Structure formats: C-alpha cells, structure tokens
Amino acid sequence: MNETEVKQLFIETGAILEGHFLLTSGLHSPMYVEKFQVLQYPKHTEKLCAAMAERFKNDNIELVVGPVTGGVILAHEVGKHLNTRAIFTERENGKMTLRRGFVIEKNQRVLIVEDIVTTGGSVKEVVDVVREHGGIPVAVGMLVDRSGGKVDFGIPSQALLNLTVPTYESESCPLCKENVPITKRGSRKI
Numbered sequence: 001m002n003e004t005e006v007k008q009l010f011i012e013t014g015a016i017l018e019g020h021f022l023l024t025s026g027l028h029s030p031m032y033v034e035k036f037q038v039l040q041y042p043k044h045t046e047k048l049c050a051a052m053a054e055r056f057k058n059d060n061i062e063l064v065v066g067p068v069t070g071g072v073i074l075a076h077e078v079g080k081h082l083n084t085r086a087i088f089t090e091r092e093n094g095k096m097t098l099r100r101g102f103v104i105e106k107n108q109r110v111l112i113v114e115d116i117v118t119t120g121g122s123v124k125e126v127v128d129v130v131r132e133h134g135g136i137p138v139a140v141g142m143l144v145d146r147s148g149g150k151v152d153f154g155i156p157s158q159a160l161l162n163l164t165v166p167t168y169e170s171e172s173c174p175l176c177k178e179n180v181p182i183t184k185r186g187s188r189k190i
Helices: 003-012 042-055 070-082 121-132
Strands: 016-022 028-033 063-067 085-092 095-098 109-117 136-145 157-162
Touching: 003 016, 003 042, 003 157, 042 070, 042 136, 042 157, 063 070, 063 121, 070 085, 070 109, 070 136, 085 121, 095 121, 109 121, 121 136
Parallel strands: 063 085, 063 109, 109 136, 136 157
Antiparallel strands: 016 028, 085 095
16 A cells, blocks of 8 residues: 555545644644544455555564554554564553563564554653563554654654644644634543
8 A cells, every 4th residue: 555545545434633632642733543433444454554564574573562552453463464473562550561461572573563653652662661571673663653754763664654744732732722622532641
C-alpha cells in the first residue's frame, strides 16, 4: 500500500476527524485520527499490517512489540506477517512494563509498532522496556505519524501515513480562544 491508498482507507472508514481534540499527549489539535474506525475491519487491519511488515522484512526481526491498546492488534498482525512472536506492553502504576509472563530474550531483534504517533512518548517508553529486558530495538513501524516527521526514537522509523497536523499547548490553543468545544479522545486520562 502506498501513502495515498492508506489515507484514502482512513478517510473512507471515517477515521480522520476534524474539530477540537484533547490528545493523549495533553496537546490540543484540530484533527484526530480514530484508528479503531479502520482497525474494526479485520481485512483492513491485515492489509495495513502486511504493508508495515513488508517495510521491515529484511531487518531480521525476531519479535514484534506494541503498547496497549492499538499496538496489541498491530503487533499480532505484523508478527503474523513476519512469522515472529508478538507481545505487548502495558502500564502498571503509571510505568510501561511487560506483564503476563512475556519475555524478551537477550539480544533479540525487536520491531516496535504503534498506531498513531504525535509526540512519540509511548513508543519511547516501549523502546526503553525492550532495552531494559536485553532486547535490541531495531526499528519503529507506525500506522500514522502525525508529528510531521519531527519525532525521533533514536532508531529507524517508518509510517504508512505521514501527516503534519498542528498541535497546541492549552494556553496557546486558538480553538480554545474561539471557545470551540473540546473532545477528549485517546486511551489515557490526562
């Protein structure tokens, strides 16, 4: 899949929303990408994850890891296409960690996958978890990079869809100044 096809799929499924949104990062934005509008369709999820796996097929990936929630589905599907195990990280007492008996072997080559990236905070936490457990973070695969290419994980990364979407601190948000009602989205409470 090329980027135009990915964007069209997000548009067709109603995954790209416009308005005034409070993001998981705490930033405000006039656009929100609701990945589950796409991921609710297994055929779309499989197609997107096959495209993601294709980008990393020559990197000798031995394990795929994604953060809860969207990363669970992506890790599973990408792992299937790369013929590897797939596990996920979760927050425990506010800290990203491995649970459920998941193990990362020493020097295991790991692909980290994520759904939507704005600041990259969750991905950076997963990279840290992989390193703490002795794994080698090889690359990051994303469905959508909405940072405009600004996010840097210290390892190679690729997104199926790159968006440049403005984000604002609440104090400088023009949508707040215009009294546009805000909608909270995302998996974490701010």
